[in-house]
Amino acid sequence: MISPFQLHRPKTIEEACALLAQYGEQAKILAGGSELILLLKMNLAAAAHLIDIKGVAGMDTIRFEPESQALKVGGLVTHRSLETSRVALEHFPLLVEMENQVANIRVRNIGTLGGNLCFAEPHADPGTLLTAFGARIKVRSTHGERLLDIRDFFVDYYQTALERDEILTEVEIPKLPANWSGAYLRFCPGERPSVAAAILMQWADGTCADARLTLGCVGPKPVRIPEVEVALRGKAAGEILAEGVNIGTKMSDACDPPADIWGSVDYKRQIVKTLVSRGLQKCVRDA
């Protein structure tokens, strides 16, 4: 059972940051609560102070900024809002496709993108795809604002680069120009994905100009393998199709998936190989 706590409901981000600075270790940020409340119930976390930021103005919008060609998603945007957003669908259909698969509709209705990223669950979907997109994370404290590359945001299992007094306010996702195709694939035998792969490829005259391949759920944080990405540049679509399995093998060799109830290390590697080669096939098809 959850122990009593002091509830704070700030109306502005400044207020929220001030509260966090004031209470420090004794406080937890509550957004959707789909992770935190479970932890509190199971006594895996405790909080004398809960700072419920759902009332903070300006953090629940989704907008596309033409000047920067970036989708700006407020930290409090729910998975469901993102999944059903016309703006997101227009510019980032792959994002919508991924969000549609997160957990279940009940969790998506209240779980927030910000909360999901901050929890840094290794078996989560958004981080993997956003890493491929090269997203940036805006965080705020009483000292000011920082913008972090998502690759620097995730540090370890359940650990991010957030300082004790920082709150994630926005996720910036740079749009890919028209000649990109992408795939997000996940292997989910249980409740949470066991392996995930996000692949984005830029094409020029039937040749790969740039590629981003990210693996998720196979380590403490999403993994990009730069050597594989570099090796894909300049390859023709047909070549990539033919070598799909080999590329998958390179990716699976380069990561270190942990064995668990859903599979041995070898099996997880086989899934990585499969998702990558199928993802590449889809990218080639959609090019």
Next chain:
Amino acid sequence: MDAVVIPIHFRLNGENRQAEVRTHELLIDFIRDRLDLTGTKRSCDIEICGACTVILDGKAVSSCSIFAYELDGKELTTIEGLAQGDKLHPLQEAFIERGGFQCGFCTSGMILLAKTLLDQKPNPTRKEIQHYMDANICRCTGYQMILESIMLAAEKMTGKPA
């Protein structure tokens, strides 16, 4: 520390209500123990099975993992709020006609989840129903008769065959 109490104003099944809740009180306990509405059930307690599903501001949520104070300013629909007096909601009628329930423990959550689907998509395909309803677990029916119940309900509500 002593429990802190918050006043809340909300709408419950179409009626204005107010109450005082402790900050750490969970919505499911508030509904079952304080409002005395026991139609909402607790099973897995970790947001997976959906037996505790209620509708909050039109959205299906897991009442086992939301604080009661979140009700403030919002509209809550529990299973008890679906029928209008003796008149059952088409979903309730359809679940009866097509055998969408057996032990009934998942049924409140299942019907409310289905309602949110039909509210958004009045004529879903069988595949769409299957994908959306995948959120909730039933151990008795084998799922097909729930699908058929929802399709019948959609037909009743829109006049269009599935």
Next chain:
Amino acid sequence: MSTTIGKHVERFDAREKVTGKSVYTGDIKLPGMLHGKVLRSYLPHARIRRVDVEDAVAMPGVVAALTRDRLPIASPYYGSFVKDQPVVALDKVHYAGEIVAAVAAEDEAIAEEALKRISIEYEELPAVITIEDALNKDAPLVHERLEKKPAVFGRGMKSIEHDGSNIYFHVQYERGDVEDGFRSADFIFEDSFFSAANQQYPLESQIAIVDFNGEDFTIWSATQSPFRIRDEIAGLFKVDSKRVRVVIPYLGGGFGAKSVIGAEAVAATLSYMSKRPVRVAFSADEMFKTICQPAAKMIIKTGVKRDGTIVARRSEIYLNSGAYSNSVSSIATKSCYRAHGPYRIPNVTTDAYAIYSNTVPAGAFRGFGGHQTAFAIESHTDMLAHRLRVDPVEFRLKNLLEKGEEYAAEDTPIDCDVKDLLRQLSRAIGWTPEDRKPQQTTTKRTKGVACVVKDGGGTKKEANAIVKVQADGRIVLICGTVEIGQGSSTALSQVVAEQFSCPAEMVEFATIDTAYTPYDTATNATSGVFTMGRAVLQAAQGARDRMLSIAAMALDTSELSLENGKIVCRGKAFNFQEVLHGTEIVGTGECKFDRNEQIPIGYPTPFWEIGLGAAEIEIDEMTGDIRILKFRSITDVGRIINPLHCRGQEEGGILFGIGQTLLEELVYEDGRLINPNLTDYRLPRFRDLPDSLVSVIHEEEEIVGSYQPKGSGESGILAVSAAVCNAIYNCTGIRMLDLPVKRENVWKAMHSIRE
């Protein structure tokens, strides 16, 4: 022309359940009710050195604390076969999750906090987890010798004692001469199968409220066995059973998880100590640690002739009973009796063992071992066919028992033309020789078939029923079949209504209360409509006939008929109350089975539960993922009482089978369960429903005016695993011998084939 039998009648509990008004045990609040919480061992096997609850007891709001040192019962053991399970651990804990202490407090939060203040000192002991561990000759004993109920069988079946072993029950069935049989065989094949322990997971976990008022116990419980609970609690407290009253609200599912004591013993003891009502509700996590299905290993050795005739079979079945015996000795007995399957085999020897281990106690699970033996038998049957290069369906047709043929000496003959159903099934799915050829494509797609017959209706199950026609004309059915979701209250009421030629709505099903409900063994074994149905039929007929004779006197004529809930005489229709004139009628009925020493199990099999199934599957070679695209089942229910119920039971059973085959497994590490929750224990969900699921409900007996229902509560689960594994073999040549079939193992097997 039947009035309600075979018709879709709205379920009695329908409106209540779809409006959230149905009352389950957890919805009941009694004034002054305390909340009980339980502390569980995290070690699988350990001596308890010390239990200290002083700090917990000192907490304001804690009213009672139960430990081995604070135990008001002289002989605190319960159990249906062996009284081996204590209310709270005494000298040792026998599995990780066992109850070591319990508190009752004014509210749940206090009770939970109190548990944190209990300290226990353990001395760890070596534990045995698997069947192999437990049978190892140096294995530590989980229990010293305990007193058992004598196991009495008939001809051909006997129990064999093992001393100094974790085998606490061994039953053997023999007929003919198996060694002779093997000598006469042209080929002998032996295969070994394993199915993992599973969790029944009814959505409602075990829960009980017990109110001890100083004299009597009143118990509200989500139990499938009201009278068993009554007798166990009476036994624990050494009181007359009339001092224990069990009342049954609705159950949120059972599937065997609620067949024996769950929360009742702890709740009763806490209530006894506090003299206040106490509610003990197990969480889902605790349910995983209370009961499961036994993991089962089965070795089958069969001798066949060149022409495909089966001549001999020797089987061994090993059941992991976990830390306590529960009903696993019965499962062993049934599994033993089922091992030869619905085939004509003159020479059989089967040995089945129930074995203790330091794991969650096993017990009844939908299928009661039948689905586990079915997996082995029907996989093995396909394997025999393939080895003989015979079509698996043809091989079965050659050896299947005919309708009317004896399953075992003196027992009820097979009551269904199973061969005909198998032919129907294979025609319906378009079964061809192509279905048996390995495929070379990356995604493989093919079919598999299985045909299972299991004894249905239980053994020596006693059912009694009362039908009252009250002076106000209302008909009341009083019997102990628990509504666990299967629709029994409605179906049995339809049986009554049929006798009175009245709408089913005129019959009321009384709340089950052991104070007045006549004795019923328990709700299990697919016995509701058959066994209790017979008792209800007799009671209803008796009440009806008596009412008609009173009516004849009152109306001065014997030319009466019943129509649409009224008595019709000379063109006039009378309500029942009009002819009863303040009299009440009581009809009684029973269904009891006489012991027959010639029958191996000692009692006749009430009916044969039929489960045929065909699966069309698709395999992803790269991941080993298996998708069941289509599943078609056939079951024979004799006579349909309520079509929706039959379909619901069958399809629900099939999804259980899908869980057993592809998804569900209890996993242990360091002697404890690592997946006692839905995050890591994978139940079937909507996404697992095959694109096409067709359940054919066959009615073998269609005698107008007669009543020959069987049951289909467990038939759906029976054929799934073998049908799927046979399909896997048919397209890959790989034989999966373990359940659940894991993607990784499929991938590995296919991978090594290609290398």
